[in-house]
Amino acid sequence: MSGPGNKQCDTGDGYSFAYLDEQTKRMIRRTLLKALSIPGYQVPFGGREMPLAYGWGTGGIQVTASIIGPDDRLKVIDQGADDTTNAVSIRRFFEIVSNVATTEQTAEATIIQTRHRIPEAPLQEGQILVYQVPQPDPLHKIDPRENETRKMHAYAEYGAMQVTLYEDIARFGRIARTYDYPAMVNARHLMSPSPIPKFDNPKMENNPAIQLFGAGREKRIYAVPPYTSVRSLDFDDHPFEVQTWKGCCALCSSTVSYLDEVVTDDRGGRMFVCSDTDYCNKRQADRALTTETGGIVAPDEGAKL
Amino acid sequence: MKRDLAAPELRPAFADPVFDTQAVFRTLMSAVAYPGRIFPLDRSVSAPHPLDVAATALCLTLADFETPIWLDGRASSDEARSYLRFHCEAPQTTDKKSARFALIADPSSMPHLMDFHPGDVEFPDRSTTLIVQVPSLTEGPTASWFGPGINQVIKPGIAGLPDWFWPEWNLCSEIYPMGVDVFFISGDMLVGLPRAVRVEV
Ligand SMILES: [Zn+2]
Numbered sequence: 001m002s003g004p005g006n007k008q009c010d011t012g013d014g015y016s017f018a019y020l021d022e023q024t025k026r027m028i029r030r031t032l033l034k035a036l037s038i039p040g041y042q043v044p045f046g047g048r049e050m051p052l053a054y055g056w057g058t059g060g061i062q063v064t065a066s067i068i069g070p071d072d073r074l075k076v077i078d079q080g081a082d083d084t085t086n087a088v089s090i091r092r093f094f095e096i097v098s099n100v101a102t103t104e105q106t107a108e109a110t111i112i113q114t115r116h117r118i119p120e121a122p123l124q125e126g127q128i129l130v131y132q133v134p135q136p137d138p139l140h141k142i143d144p145r146e147n148e149t150r151k152m153h154a155y156a157e158y159g160a161m162q163v164t165l166y167e168d169i170a171r172f173g174r175i176a177r178t179y180d181y182p183a184m185v186n187a188r189h190l191m192s193p194s195p196i197p198k199f200d201n202p203k204m205e206n207n208p209a210i211q212l213f214g215a216g217r218e219k220r221i222y223a224v225p226p227y228t229s230v231r232s233l234d235f236d237d238h239p240f241e242v243q244t245w246k247g248c249c250a251l252c253s254s255t256v257s258y259l260d261e262v263v264t265d266d267r268g269g270r271m272f273v274c275s276d277t278d279y280c281n282k283r284q285a286d287r288a289l290t291t292e293t294g295g296i297v298a299p300d301e302g303a304k305l
Numbered sequence: 306m307k308r309d310l311a312a313p314e315l316r317p318a319f320a321d322p323v324f325d326t327q328a329v330f331r332t333l334m335s336a337v338a339y340p341g342r343i344f345p346l347d348r349s350v351s352a353p354h355p356l357d358v359a360a361t362a363l364c365l366t367l368a369d370f371e372t373p374i375w376l377d378g379r380a381s382s383d384e385a386r387s388y389l390r391f392h393c394e395a396p397q398t399t400d401k402k403s404a405r406f407a408l409i410a411d412p413s414s415m416p417h418l419m420d421f422h423p424g425d426v427e428f429p430d431r432s433t434t435l436i437v438q439v440p441s442l443t444e445g446p447t448a449s450w451f452g453p454g455i456n457q458v459i460k461p462g463i464a465g466l467p468d469w470f471w472p473e474w475n476l477c478s479e480i481y482p483m484g485v486d487v488f489f490i491s492g493d494m495l496v497g498l499p500r501a502v503r504v505e506v
Contacts, residue, residue, distance in 0.1 A: 017323045023369060029330045030367055030405075034430035036337045037486045037499035039453045043430045067334070069327040125339075154427045186453050186501060188482065208456075210338045225338045225454040225499075 018065040019097040024048050028066040028221070032212060035223035040185025041153065042136050042220040050216065057090060057132035058216030060113050064130050067212075068094065068111060073101045075109035080117040080258070080275035087115075104278050116179075118200040120257045120279040123209035125226065131194045136215035136222065138182040138192040158190050162233065169238050178243065183232045185224055190233075198232065199242040199258045205230040249274045252283035316351040316384075318365050318392040325350075329366040336488065336497030341450045341459035343442050346493045353388035355379060355410050357438050358493040361388075364436075368393040368406055375404035375421075375433075379411040401433070409437045412465045418473050423483040432500075435487045439465040442491045452502040461496055463489050471506045478503060 020028070024046075031045040050058040068074065074094055078087040082104040090113060091102050103109050106119040113130040123129060139149040142160045152158065161182060168176045175181075181198035185191045193201060194213060204211060204224055211224040224230060234240035248255040250271040257279060259272040274280035319325035325348045336344045352361040368374060373396045374389060381397075385408075389395055398404050402422045409415045415437065424432035439445070445464030448471060451457075477484045477500065484500030 017327070022323065022326070025330075026326070026367060026369055027371070029334075030372070031430070032334060033337050033367075033434075033486070034432075036334065036454075037501065038429055038482045039501060041429065041482055044428070067327075067331065069324065069331065150427045154429075210334070227456045228453040 017098055018068050018094070019050075020048060020062065020065045024062075025066045028062055031221045032063070032066065032223065035212070035221045036210070036225050038189070039225055039228050040189030040191040040222060042215075042222045045219055045221055051093075056086060057113070057115055059214030059218075059221070060115070060130050060132035060216075061090060061093070061214075062216060063212050063214035063221060064094065064111060064113050065097070067128065067130075068098055068100055070098075070100065072110045073103050073108055075103050075106065075112045075278075076114075077112065077117060077119070077276075077278075078115045080119075080260075081277045083277070105282075106278055114196075116195055116197075117258070117275060118196055118203045120254075120274070120276045121282075123207055125208040127209040129207075129209055129211045131196075131211065131213045133192065133194045133213045133215040133220075134217070135180075136192055136213065136218050136220045138180075138190050153189060156188065158184075161190060162235075165233055166235065169235070175234070175238060175240075181232055181240075183230050185230050186228055187231070189222075191222060191224070191230075197243060197258055198240075201230070201232045201240075202242065245272060247272060249280060249283075252280045252287065254280070254283060315387060315391055316353055319348065319350055319362075322365075325362075326366040329362045332495070333363060333366065333488070333497075336495050337486070337499050338454050338497075340452070340454045340497045340499055340502045341461045343461070343494050343496055346495070349493065353384040354382055355438075356385050356388075356408070357490050359488075359490045359495045360408060360436050360438055362493075363488060363490070363495070364389055364393050364395070364406070364408070367434075368395040370394045370396065372405035373398040373400075373403055375399070375401050375407040377407075377409045377411055377415065380408040380438075404433050407433050407435045409435060412437050412439050413467055415467065417469070418477055418485055421485050423477070423480060423485060426483065429482040429484070432483065433485050435485055436490060437466075437487055438490045439463055440491065441465070442489060442494055442496050446506070449505040450498075450502050451505070454499070455502065461489075463496065471504050474498075474504055 031043045035043045076087040076091040078084040094100055106121040111128045115132040137149050139152055143149055165175050179197045180195045181201055183191055206227050208226050213222045232240040245259045251273050257274045260275045261272055263270050328348050332344050346359050350362050352358045375398050401420045421433035441464040443462045445462040447460045447462045450459050486500050487498040489496040
């Protein structure tokens, strides 16, 4: 990625906080307010070229850059982790262009930019979750023409989406889709939740935090306000279900978090661990503290899988 | 901001435009995300008569050459017009349907909601946002607000609205997702009323 100095971005005010010029921020801010006013509706916006390739979360970055201020504390996660290349690059970008404080702790963050996960720790009022979205339109696979899907959204013609899901049931006996699972927002707009696992879909509903979605290539922004209905599509005879695991996290023993399978050695050893590293680390630290202070931790609790 | 020696009597805009607009925007976003709650602005600005501080701050934060503004009779003082022209560079329009923002200083005789632009069927976001200055956000008749952003119910008491306001507001739900969005302003306080909110009087 190139630094902020590589591009003409002077605002006339002498500098450009958070990389974007003031007029672009104003345009994105107006877009964000309309997105919150019409939950789940994709608002087109005049996206700007960012110093990162598409696929690096340029939509999310533009949203974050338009809302962030000196009092914020930013957390960036990718696949649930704060230390992946993508997350580190984006966090560094904002440290450079906005000099903002960063954190890896969900509870301390005022803005969390994410790809692929919603944190396990419940979010609070005052927190903002910014999703990086590669494909904002859940109807894109049904019809790639934007003017056609825009009409379907306008008239709430979502029958084709239901049919697609039902074809899954006919073929596989269940809905095969495990991530980017479409959901109805405020009982009106069908929304792509971005490539989060469907495990995370229920967290979007009635969340006290503000959820903003930015798609850089497609230049669209949408939102789920706090305390809003978000229903994953399903059928009476095939209700929506999230993934479950037989065991628990090998590191922190959580039985309620989303687990990733990781290879532990070159002899095929493997284990399941939390995808949300902050959540997992915190639980491990709490357990260590409990042990130190004489609390009882069941032996081998985390090892069974 | 440009300096224009021809307008020496003009009040200044924000002292620090970049950080003041960022802070004001976050308040505006909270007001839209949590409708019905009263949010005080944490930045101040010297407002032109007869605009309230929060209405002025909102315009400075969101309006520019891309957003035509309509002003009602009371709002359209020479001072307010010059201020908005100079600091926001927003075109002032007499056509309510082409306005992206409408500044209403006299709510009791405000135009009907459908006189403004409700957006288009396929682009409901292209609608007018109403900025309505009211005498009080708490001392008017209470109404129960429901919908996105509201945890169960909230009961603001917006004062100074015409009798037809709430019945007409609920009629607008028939054209949702088209519709107008509202900010109620009183001094340096504001309340958001996005179109998805339903109200029982
Ligand atoms: Zn764990």
